[in-house]
Amino acid sequence: MEVIDYHRLKIFKTVADLKSFSKAAELLFLAQPTVTLQIKKLENYLGITLFHRKKNEVELTEEGKILYKYAEKILEDYLLMEKELLSIKENIKQHLTIGASTTIGEYFLPQILSSFWKEFPDIKINVFISNSKEIEEGVLSKTFNIGLIEDEINSNKLFVKSFYKDEIILIASKDNPIPSKISVYDLPEYKFIFREVGSGTRNIIENYLRKYNVLRELDIAMEVRSSKAISNIVKKTNLIAFVSKIVVEEDIKKGTLKTITIDDFSIKRDFSFITQKNIRLSAIENEFLNRLLKFRY
Numbered sequence: 568m569e570v571i572d573y574h575r576l577k578i579f580k581t582v583a584d585l586k587s588f589s590k591a592a593e594l595l596f597l598a599q600p601t602v603t604l605q606i607k608k609l610e611n612y613l614g615i616t617l618f619h620r621k622k623n624e625v626e627l628t629e630e631g632k633i634l635y636k637y638a639e640k641i642l643e644d645y646l647l648m649e650k651e652l653l654s655i656k657e658n659i660k661q662h663l664t665i666g667a668s669t670t671i672g673e674y675f676l677p678q679i680l681s682s683f684w685k686e687f688p689d690i691k692i693n694v695f696i697s698n699s700k701e702i703e704e705g706v707l708s709k710t711f712n713i714g715l716i717e718d719e720i721n722s723n724k725l726f727v728k729s730f731y732k733d734e735i736i737l738i739a740s741k742d743n744p745i746p747s748k749i750s751v752y753d754l755p756e757y758k759f760i761f762r763e764v765g766s767g768t769r770n771i772i773e774n775y776l777r778k779y780n781v782l783r784e785l786d787i788a789m790e791v792r793s794s795k796a797i798s799n800i801v802k803k804t805n806l807i808a809f810v811s812k813i814v815v816e817e818d819i820k821k822g823t824l825k826t827i828t829i830d831d832f833s834i835k836r837d838f839s840f841i842t843q844k845n846i847r848l849s850a851i852e853n854e855f856l857n858r859l860l861k862f863r864y
Contacts, residue, residue: 571612573645576638578605579617583635586624644847651850661851664693666705667715668767670794670811671838672696675731676715679862683855690851698792699767706841712848713856714841717811718767719774726844729837730859734812735772736834737827738798738819743805748828751776755784760806763792771836772809779832798824809834 581591582602592599610617617631627635667676672694680692695702695711699718706714707724720727739745745757754776762769776782788806791797794814801808802823818824840856842848848856 571609573642575605575609576642578602579609580635580638580642582606582618582625583627583631586626588625647847661687661689661849662691662693663851663855664695664711665713665715665855666695666697666702666711668699668702668717669696669762669792670717670733670768670814671715673793673795674811674813675838679859682862683858687851687854698763698765699770700765703841706843709843712842712846712852715838715859716767716841717836717838718770720839720841724844725841727839727841728860729839730862731838733836733838734834735768735809735836736812736815737807737809737829738801738815738824739807739827740802740804741822741825743807743825745805745807745827747825748830750830751779751781751832754781754829755786757807758786758788758805760789760791760797760800760804760808761787762794762797763790766792767836768794768809768811771834775832775834 578591578595578597581595582588585591585594588602588606589599591597592602595602606617613630613634615630616628617634618625619628665676673696676694680694684690684692693711695705697705699716702714702716703718703720703722703725705711707722717733761772773782776785789800791800794810797808798810798815798818800806802818807827815824819826840859
């Protein structure tokens with residue numbers, strides 16, 4: 568049974584590019600009758616005519632143009648596959664560049680990267696840490712192919728997949744007189760420290776509080792770009808703050824910070840990775856994403 572294989576597609580594309588059976592045969596180090604035979608077999612298999620034969624050259628038919636469009640992509644993908652497999656086989660130095668939002672970059676990513684690097688010690692890894700908005704912009708501009716974000720994405724140019732369920736909690740210093748359990752409508756009575764505008768954490772918090780019509784009433788006394796800095800300031804003041812649970816787990820265990828429960832109110836969110844739709848990721852980028860999806864924090 569005849570098939571459309573790599574060899575036959577390569578002959579077809581070469582003939583189409585050079586517009587000549589004889590020139591294609593010369594370039595491919597084949598006899599011209601072999602090139603003619605392969606094109607004929609391809610035409611017979613598909614039941615179409617691929618070329619119009621003219622006196623000094625050939626040109627693609629409409630059906631041939633359709634096949635050319637797909638053959639070009641198939642051959643390109645095949646070469647990319649060979650290149651990436653060869654690079655892994657020969658242990659060639661590879662690069663992995665990732666953009667990560669602040670909470671993920673400072674608290675989640677170090678564990679996965681340390682584990683990943685132990686398996687691939689010859690890889691050079693670059694990590695850009697910023698807020699979710701800037702990570703989204705980095706992926707859209709192709710500054711890096713993979714972004715790890717903690718905010719919702721609305722762009723139809725991006726593929727989004729969740730890899731971790733996070734919880735945002737309200738914290739206070741152990742010496743803060745605030746009750747251990749309050750109502751969401753009590754929040755305007757206290758002074759807050761928030762992340763900066765553009766932060767995924769802040770966006771999620773504001774979206775939840777907006778539903779209760781208390782956001783505009785909050786007293787935001789300070790804005791800080793780092794969640795860790797926020798938790799350290801909370802320890803030494805009577806300010807309270809919403810932060811990711813993974814940021815303050817150790818402080819809560821030690822008793823330097825306490826969790827404030829809010830009646831019938833909880834904030835859950837996804838940590839997700841984003842890429843541009845239909846982008847061709849390298850083998851090492853795909854390997855990282857596979858490990859990310861399997862990782863257990």
